[in-house]
Amino acid sequence: MNIAVLQFPGSNCDQDAFHLFGSGLKLPTRFVWHKDTRLGEADLVVLPGGFAYGDYLRCGAIARFSPVMGAVREYAQRGGLVLGICNGFQILCEAGLLPGALIRNSSLEFRCMTCELKVEDAGPAFNPGVLGPRIRLPIGHGEGNFRIDEAGRGKLVANRQVLLRYVDNPNGSLDDIAGVRSEAGNVFGMMPHPDRAFERYHPSCDGLAVARAILAARFPGLIRKIA
Amino acid sequence: MKIKVFVMPKRNVLDPQGVAVGHALESLGLSGLRASRVGKVVELDVDGPDTPQFRAQLDKLCLDLLSNPVIEDYHYEIGGA
Secondary structure, three states: OOEEEEEOOOEOOHHHHHHHHHHHOOOOEEEEEOOOOOOOOOOEEEEOOEOHHHHOOOOOOOHHHOHHHHHHHHHHHOOOEEEEEOHHHHHHHHOOOOOOEEEOOOOOOOEEEEEEEEEOOOOOOOOHHHHOOEEEEEEEEOOOEEEOOHHHHHHHHHOOOEEEEEOOOOOOOHHHEEEEEOOOOOEEEEOOOHHHOOOOOOOOOHHHHHHHHHHHOOOOOHHHHHO | OEEEEEEEEOOOOOOHHHHHHHHHHHHOOOOOOOOOOOOEEEEEEOOOOOOHHHHHHHHHHHHHHHOOOOOEEEEEEEOOO
16 A cells, blocks of 8 residues: 655645555555656555645646646546545646536635535445544635536536535535545545544544545455554 | 736636625625626737637637636637737
């Protein structure tokens, strides 16, 4: 097992993501710089939160053209596991690896709080049976308002691509959507931070179960070992 | 060649900034406001002629980078010295 955490100029949750997988799950974890054109052997690629390239133009708009993103695209197309957290989710949407887009919060406020989230049935590894019906994870974003057109909205439901919904919508997201997966089921994105929810001093430890559930999408046998 | 690219939120996409700016305009006394939307203008100055090939390249750049077609529309004006 080998976890690759990408670092863009302006990433600021790269260390958090590293520790979620490295210390929280005790898995071999390493950083990959945005200028690298190869990922090497990786079982999961994590795009962390932050403000890549200052979020200039639109969140994630410039990061998606980073040299490393070509390798991420190929890796995802081969079925590799990808997780985007917060800014990482925005980058994956901009790159077209996940459907939809994230716009300014309807309140126009940066929202920083712990959210209660409803777990959706998004497949055998990610569902209320595995994670429980509700989990709590922190958010911290100004642009987490998920938008998608009607056709895309229908596909999300038909293919069970919604991972999490806010119980009390903090940002105006369509249908309270907090996270989605790709149709093929190997690319995951969410605004809430599992990487800020695994230490005893964090507001919740539900991030560990979320990280395990994402790994289990590709490595079902592994889950008991690291549970 | 001077180019102005206008990027606007799509008509059917919520525009929280536009709504907030509209409220502020009304609080400053503007009456009869029907809509207010906030977008971006990108100014470019490019050496070379305005050809169909160039426009095709510009359209692709607008779709790939300057706008996000999921939530935004764009148009551009070419002209001026």
